[in-house]
Amino acid sequence: MLGTSRVNELIDVGGRLAQLDRIVTSLHANNTHIMYVIGGDGSMKVAHAISSAAQAKGYPLAVATVPKTMDNDVLWVWQSFGFLSAVEKAREIIDHIHTEVKSNPRLCILQLFGSDSGFVVSHAVLASATGHCDIALIPEVDFSMQGLAANLARKMHGDNRRVPYGLVVMAETAVPTDAMDYVPLDEEKRPKEEFRDVGLSRDEAEAIVDFHLLRKAHKRIEGQTSDELRSAGLKIVRHGLRDLLPTMTPPDGMNGMVDWDKLRVFTNEPRHILRAIPPSSSDIIIGQRLGALAVDNIMAGYTDFMISQWLTEFVLVPLNLVVLGRKRIPREGIFWKSVLAKTGQSPLA
Numbered sequence: 001m002l003g004t005s006r007v008n009e010l011i012d013v014g015g016r017l018a019q020l021d022r023i024v025t026s027l028h029a030n031n032t033h034i035m036y037v038i039g040g041d042g043s044m045k046v047a048h049a050i051s052s053a054a055q056a057k058g059y060p061l062a063v064a065t066v067p068k069t070m071d072n073d074v075l076w077v078w079q080s081f082g083f084l085s086a087v088e089k090a091r092e093i094i095d096h097i098h099t100e101v102k103s104n105p106r107l108c109i110l111q112l113f114g115s116d117s118g119f120v121v122s123h124a125v126l127a128s129a130t131g132h133c134d135i136a137l138i139p140e141v142d143f144s145m146q147g148l149a150a151n152l153a154r155k156m157h158g159d160n161r162r163v164p165y166g167l168v169v170m171a172e173t174a175v176p177t178d179a180m181d182y183v184p185l186d187e188e189k190r191p192k193e194e195f196r197d198v199g200l201s202r203d204e205a206e207a208i209v210d211f212h213l214l215r216k217a218h219k220r221i222e223g224q225t226s227d228e229l230r231s232a233g234l235k236i237v238r239h240g241l242r243d244l245l246p247t248m249t250p251p252d253g254m255n256g257m258v259d260w261d262k263l264r265v266f267t268n269e270p271r272h273i274l275r276a277i278p279p280s281s282s283d284i285i286i287g288q289r290l291g292a293l294a295v296d297n298i299m300a301g302y303t304d305f306m307i308s309q310w311l312t313e314f315v316l317v318p319l320n321l322v323v324l325g326r327k328r329i330p331r332e333g334i335f336w337k338s339v340l341a342k343t344g345q346s347p348l349a
Contacts, residue, residue, distance in 0.1 A: 004039075006224055010046045020053040027054075027061060034062045034298055040069035041326050042223050044306060048319035051304040062303040064294040065319065066287075070275060072119040073326045076317045077308045081286040083119065086274040090124035093270050098132035098167055105165035106264035107152075107245075109238050113271045114139060114171030115225040117328045120274070121171045122339045134166040135345045137174035137237075140329050141336070143348035144178045145240040151345055152241065153248035156258050164245070164263045168237070172225050172271070175211055175233045177349070182236045183208045198239035204232035220326075238267050289314060 009015045027035065037047040047065045054061035067074040072083040090112055101108050112120050118138020125136045134155050137143060148168075156164050180187075182196045185205045200208070207228035214221065246260035279287070286309060293307045293314055305316045329336055340346075 006042070010042075010049065016049065020049055021057075023050055024053045024057055024059060024061070028057075028059050033060060035064075036294055036298075037063065037065045038068050039065075040067070040071065041074050041323075043068075044074060044319060045323045048304060048323050051319065062298050063305075063319075064298045064303070065306040065322075066290045066294050067306060067308060068287075070120065071114055071117055073115075073117040073328065074306075074308075075322050075325055075327050076306070076310065077327070078310050081283040081290065082279060085277060085280045085283050086113075086120055087123040087127065088280070089274050089277050090120055090270075091127040093268075093273075094124055094128040094167065094169060095132055097268060098129070101165045101167055105161070105163040105262070106266060107164060107166045107241065108168070109234060109241070109265070109267045110167060110169045111172055111230070111234050111267065111269045111271065112169065113274065115173055115223075116221050116326050118171045118174070119327075119329065121169050121174075122329060122336065125169055126339050126342055128342075130342065132167060133169050133343050135168045135348070136339055136343055137168065137170035137348075138329060138336075139171055139173045139175075141331050141348075142177050143174070145176045145181070145236070145244060146178065147348040148176065148237070149241055149244035150248055151348055153245050153250070153258070154346075155344065156245075157250045160257060162257065162259060164258050164260060168241075170233075170237060172230045173211070173221060173233065174237075175208070175215075175229070176236060176240070179208050179233070179236055180212050182240060183212075185209055187213060196240070196243065198235045200232055200235060201228075203228045204235070208232050208236075234267055234269070238265055241265060 009019055037043050044065055047063050051063040067077045067080045068082060069080050070082050070086045072080050074080060097108050097110055114120055116139055118140055121136055121138050125133045135152060152166055156166060182198045183200060183205045184192055184195050186192050187209060189206055189209055207226055211229055242265045245263060290307045297316055302316060304319050306319055306322050308315055308317050
């Protein structure tokens with residue numbers, strides 16, 4: 001069993017050839033002819049690249065992969081094992097945090113994993129008790145800080161929350177479209193004179209600029225989310241709401257119902273707790289079946305494939321199809337509309 005860690009150079013098309021050659025040469029030198037890779041979309045891409053590199057060198061290396069990601073974003077996988085366990089824990093945390101924010105009134109920004117998709121956030125919110133989450137933010141759906149603040153203020157006024165409280169659940173790359181308004185750098189990463197200061201460090205500001213340029217080019221994040229982007233997005237949402245909420249005009253007939261002077265905002269980041277919990281019985285069984293089928297099909301002569309559960313069946317998926325992208329939540333689909341109905345939020349753009 002080989003211990004692994006994230007190596008972004010293996011995902012970068014321009015810089016991975018030397019790394020791949022070194023890996024294949026090392027496997028050959030150690031007389032390794034079968035390799036099983038367990039991981040998410042990045043691991044799937046690397047496994048396919050290693051398989052292709054071995055074939056190009058004429059080295060008979062059989063490669064099988066098992067999808068393992070809490071984000072549930074690997075293509076051609078119905079639900080990856082670990083996903084529902086994480087959702088169950090996230091639902092529990094949402095319900096517990098709601099007790100805290102309502103009994104000791106304050107606004108919480110709860111950040112969960114989801115580097116390019118909002119499966120954990122949306123499923124956990126949908127499973128939580130009605131009224132516990134005010135707004136869900138996912139990477140697939142655009143929102144602005146102005147739209148977010150107006151929506152949240154409207155809910156607080158409408159629910160007669162004299163002392164403001166609430167719960168916003170966001171994925172780690174749910175970054176507002178107007179995030180550059182809070183960054184002390186321009187697109188060339190030069191200092192700006194006018195911006196809304198939320199305490200971003202230089203690294204966090206640069207991470208937002210890079211993300212802004214990526215989104216502007218209609219591209220998406222490859223690999224993991226950087227700590228700087230994650231913390232920067234959380235700071236913008238937290239401090240942005242703290243500044244914007246008191247400026248929102250209340251609906252007609254509700255003037256002065258919310259005492260914004262008592263607004264207290266805090267954040268919670270239980271992402272690693274979700275990753276560390278024991279698996280459910282169903283996840284254990286699914287994991288065992290995936291592993292056994294990976295071995296069986298390698299022995300049957302297949303290679304460069306992923307074992308996947310699709311609805312009620314287990315199937316082999318060629319890795320050249322798996323690496324084409326990542327699964328996301330359709331913003332116009334009935335599932336996301338169900339989440340909107342649960343939270344009661346309106347468009348946030």
